[in-house]
Amino acid sequence: MTPPTDPLTTEVVGLIGSVVARYHEEYERAAAEHALTGAQARVLRLLAEEPSPMRRIAARLRCEPSNVTGIVDRLAARGLVERRPDPADRRVKLAVATALGKETASRLRGSLDFADEPLAALSAGERTALRDLLRRMLGPAAETSGADSAPRSGETAD
Amino acid sequence: MTPPTDPLTTEVVGLIGSVVARYHEEYERAAAEHALTGAQARVLRLLAEEPSPMRRIAARLRCEPSNVTGIVDRLAARGLVERRPDPADRRVKLAVATALGKETASRLRGSLDFADEPLAALSAGERTALRDLLRRMLGPAAETSGADSAPRSGETAD
DNA sequence: TATTGTTATACTCTATAACTATA
DNA sequence: TATAGTTATAGAGTATAACAATA
Numbered sequence: 001m002t003p004p005t006d007p008l009t010t011e012v013v014g015l016i017g018s019v020v021a022r023y024h025e026e027y028e029r030a031a032a033e034h035a036l037t038g039a040q041a042r043v044l045r046l047l048a049e050e051p052s053p054m055r056r057i058a059a060r061l062r063c064e065p066s067n068v069t070g071i072v073d074r075l076a077a078r079g080l081v082e083r084r085p086d087p088a089d090r091r092v093k094l095a096v097a098t099a100l101g102k103e104t105a106s107r108l109r110g111s112l113d114f115a116d117e118p119l120a121a122l123s124a125g126e127r128t129a130l131r132d133l134l135r136r137m138l139g140p141a142a143e144t145s146g147a148d149s150a151p152r153s154g155e156t157a158d
Numbered sequence: 159m160t161p162p163t164d165p166l167t168t169e170v171v172g173l174i175g176s177v178v179a180r181y182h183e184e185y186e187r188a189a190a191e192h193a194l195t196g197a198q199a200r201v202l203r204l205l206a207e208e209p210s211p212m213r214r215i216a217a218r219l220r221c222e223p224s225n226v227t228g229i230v231d232r233l234a235a236r237g238l239v240e241r242r243p244d245p246a247d248r249r250v251k252l253a254v255a256t257a258l259g260k261e262t263a264s265r266l267r268g269s270l271d272f273a274d275e276p277l278a279a280l281s282a283g284e285r286t287a288l289r290d291l292l293r294r295m296l297g298p299a300a301e302t303s304g305a306d307s308a309p310r311s312g313e314t315a316d
Numbered sequence: 317t318a319t320t321g322t323t324a325t326a327c328t329c330t331a332t333a334a335c336t337a338t339a
Numbered sequence: 340t341a342t343a344g345t346t347a348t349a350g351a352g353t354a355t356a357a358c359a360a361t362a
Contacts, residue, residue, distance in 0.1 A: 320362095
């Protein structure tokens with residue numbers, strides 16, 4: 001679709017593909033270090049920030065709500081997450097990270113050293129330039145949306 | 159690990175996370191458009207470039223060889239891929255894309271319009287700057303490795 | 317009636333281990 | 340004996356459809 005795509009753009013897309021592959025591997029490795037799957041790690045990080053109804057987790061993960069049941073079950077079985085009723089609406093269940101869950105999420109973030117390894121190759125000035133380019137690329141929403149995002153999160157907010 | 163990570167780096171990592179999420183969604187959507195899973199699409203693109211022993215596919219996908227059996231089975235069942243014996247070593251089976259498989263891979267590449275949507279926001283000059291930054295970030299190997307890569311490929315070549 | 321979360325089901329991807337046929 | 344590919348098995352993620360409780 002659209003114009004034939006010039007060599008420069010093709011190369012940039014390829015490079016982005018490489019970044020994606022590397023980021024993804026890093027993320028999975030970091031999750032595995034804590035005996036978590038990628039999906040579990042994403043949910044745990046989400047809940048470490050704030051409690052969330054099951055439905056909202058699904059929206060953030062871009063998957064069906066029925067899947068979240070199992071993921072939260074497994075996190076709950078390990079004491080990383082708990083389910084609490086929502087006082088305002090008794091249909092809703094809030095998933096909340098336990099103290100252990102928050103601690104695990106924090107360690108998880110620490111071991112996701114994408115910041116060091118590949119990014120360390122760039123000077124502060126270069127990182128600033130990269131930031132500006134990525135901001136422009138992702139559009140105005142980017143400044144808030146992805147401040148600490150995980151792969152495949154890509155929320156539509158709700 | 160390593161230094162406390164300054165706010166700038168944190169933001170850049172977050173932005174990269176957003177790019178990763180978006181790229182991944184795009185890729186899955188494009189694959190689904192052709193009734194393929196992400197893994198199937200990755201293998202098909204790989205084989206559209208050149209035939210490959212099962213073992214090598216696994217290395218590119220960074221998964222166990224036993225998984226490739228099923229993925230290639232499903233692609234073969236749809237006539238997108240074939241298995242051929244390797245004349246040089248009768249233990250080896252080469253997976254090769256059929257004409258239909260190559261055509262599908264080509265259409266797949268066309269519908270992966272990451273190049274248009276987010277990247278179109280950047281001018282040619284900006285794309286060049288982005289290319290240079292990503293090259294430096296990924297290191298010297300990047301120029302060859304990811305020219306048309308898929309998420310999670312991230313090959314170690316072999 | 318509509319919505320939230322769950323259950324039931326089926327498929328794909330994943331790793332591990334055991335097997336076969338070559339080498 | 341070592342290697343390539345497969346099979347068997349089990350766990351996890353995914354979507355769909357049907358269901359209970361609540362709104």
